[in-house]
Every structure is written in C-alpha cells, then in structure tokens.
Amino acid sequence: MSPAQETGGNDQRSPHRARRFLRHNSLGLFFLTTFLLALVGQAVAGHAEFNNQLVSDGMNPVGFGAYVTSSDFAVDVTENWQSEYLQFFLYIFATVWLVQRGSPESKKPEQAGTESDEDQRVGEYARDDSPRWAAHKDWRGLVFSRSLGLVMGLVFVLSWLAQSVTGVAAHNEEQLRRLEAPTTWAHYLSSAEFWSRTLQNWQSELLAVASMAILAIYLRQRGSPESKPVGASHSATGVEG
Incomplete structure (x- = not known):
C-alpha cells in the first residue's frame, strides 16, 4: 500500500475516532462545557453588577479583564x-x-464498611486489568484505595x-x-x-x-x-x- 493510500485510510478513520471519542466521553465533556459557559455567564453578569455598585458609590467602573482577575x-x-x-x-x-x-x-x-479484599479486587485478588497499585498491600495500596x-x-x-x-x-x-x-x-x-x-x-x-x-x-x-x-x-x- 502506498503512503497516499495509507494517509487516505487514516483520514477516513479520523472522523470515526473523533465521533467515538465524543460518544465515549460525552458525559464529562457535557458538564465541562456547561461549566465553562456558566463561568463565563457568571463573569459577565458579575462584571455588570460590580460596575453598577462602583457607579452608585461614585467611583469609575472597571474593565472586564480587571474584574475577572x-x-x-x-x-x-x-x-x-x-x-x-x-x-x-x-x-x-x-x-x-x-x-x-x-x-x-x-x-x-x-455491605456497609470497606468490604473484603476479594470484593474490592486488591492484594492477591487484583486482576490483570486492575490498576497497578491495587495489587500492593503497603502504603501505595492504602493511598490508592482512598x-x-x-x-x-x-x-x-x-x-x-x-x-x-x-x-x-x-x-x-x-x-x-x-x-x-x-x-x-x-x-x-x-x-x-x-x-x-x-x-x-x-x-x-x-x-x-x-x-x-x-x-x-x-x-x-x-x-x-x-x-x-x-x-x-x-x-x-x-x-x-
């Protein structure tokens, strides 16, 4: 296969990978996006309110950059x-x-409590796909488990x-x-x-x-x-x- 064909194949797969990434991470992306929108909205509304208070106190209003910092x-x-x-x-x-x-x-x-090592898949009960620190019984396992x-x-x-x-x-x-x-x-x-x-x-x-x-x-x-x-x-x- 020529480099051009390989590049074309990668180009075709890229949109699919992008869609899959968006689908598999849609919950986190949704809340991060709405968080940023709400933060911007708060900054705009807060800037207007802050300047209204300054003007009522007989002072000069401040710019948006000065307010958000x-x-x-x-x-x-x-x-x-x-x-x-x-x-x-x-x-x-x-x-x-x-x-x-x-x-x-x-x-x-x-099930109230920290549950058994077997239920939590830690120590000797850790599996091949378990996080690496889950298999340790020293401070690493203690910290990771909490x-x-x-x-x-x-x-x-x-x-x-x-x-x-x-x-x-x-x-x-x-x-x-x-x-x-x-x-x-x-x-x-x-x-x-x-x-x-x-x-x-x-x-x-x-x-x-x-x-x-x-x-x-x-x-x-x-x-x-x-x-x-x-x-x-x-x-x-x-x-x-």
Whole structure:
C-alpha cells in the first residue's frame, strides 16, 4: 500500500475516532462545557453588577479583564467550588459506612464498611486489568484505595482556603472604598460575613444530597444509572437502572 493510500485510510478513520471519542466521553465533556459557559455567564453578569455598585458609590467602573482577575470575582467562584467538593468528600466517605434502605445511592445494608479484599479486587485478588497499585498491600495500596475521597477533600480544603484569602481581600477593598480600616485574615475568618457566605452554600449542597438519596427510593428516571429500574421495588437497595 502506498503512503497516499495509507494517509487516505487514516483520514477516513479520523472522523470515526473523533465521533467515538465524543460518544465515549460525552458525559464529562457535557458538564465541562456547561461549566465553562456558566463561568463565563457568571463573569459577565458579575462584571455588570460590580460596575453598577462602583457607579452608585461614585467611583469609575472597571474593565472586564480587571474584574475577572479581581478578588471579588475569585471569592464568588471559590465559595461555590468549596461547597461542591465538600459535598462529594462527605458523600464518598459517608457511603462507606452509612446506608439508606431503598436508595440506589446506597450500598446494601449488609455491605456497609470497606468490604473484603476479594470484593474490592486488591492484594492477591487484583486482576490483570486492575490498576497497578491495587495489587500492593503497603502504603501505595492504602493511598490508592482512598484516593478519590482524599483528592476531593484536598480540593475542598484548598478551595476553602482560597475563598478565605480572596474573601478578606475583597472585604478590605470594600473597606478602603468606604475609608474604613482593613481587617486581618484571622479576624475575617471568624467574622459573620465569612461564615454566612460559607454556610449558605454548605446547607444547599447537603440538602441536595439528602434529597437525591431519599427521593430515589420512590421516584424513577428510566435509563439513568442514578435511578433504580422503573419496576424495581421501593425497598430494593443499591440497584441501579
């Protein structure tokens, strides 16, 4: 086969590979795309709101670039990120031991706990296609077996710290515009403003998780792995559609 023919064959396969990649990764790509669109929308709306506040205070508006690199924009973004990752961090670890009878979001009551090595395919029960660290019983296996929750927890802590740092910076900028004295990071961290912003996000995320775990007992979404099969019993636990 000539190089031209080989190139032509590769060109024909490329669209098929692209379509297959999009199909096999459509869930992640969908949420990443909608995330970026929402972030841009937040930036545009936040910029307009921020400038309206500046004008009402008798100050000059700022450009879009200056706003998206400001502490005001950063604190609004990070305060939502940290609450989302807190939700996943708690859910991942809580569902190891806690169960909800009848919910597809829960394990069966008799499976509560970390489960056996055989069930988890670790150590000597690791298979040929298992991740390499799953076969180790030392620190590598210990870390890998908890890596999802640890990473979610780490991102939560980093986002929470970023929220506190950008929050105190935004707060102090507002204080200076009012010709008032700035505050320290430690003082801001214990302030009502910081915890009001933080807890209003936490409570909404925790309510959403509780609603999903409980409503999925009695309601169905045909074809979704987050739901039980339509005809499954209300008491069926850990069964996905």
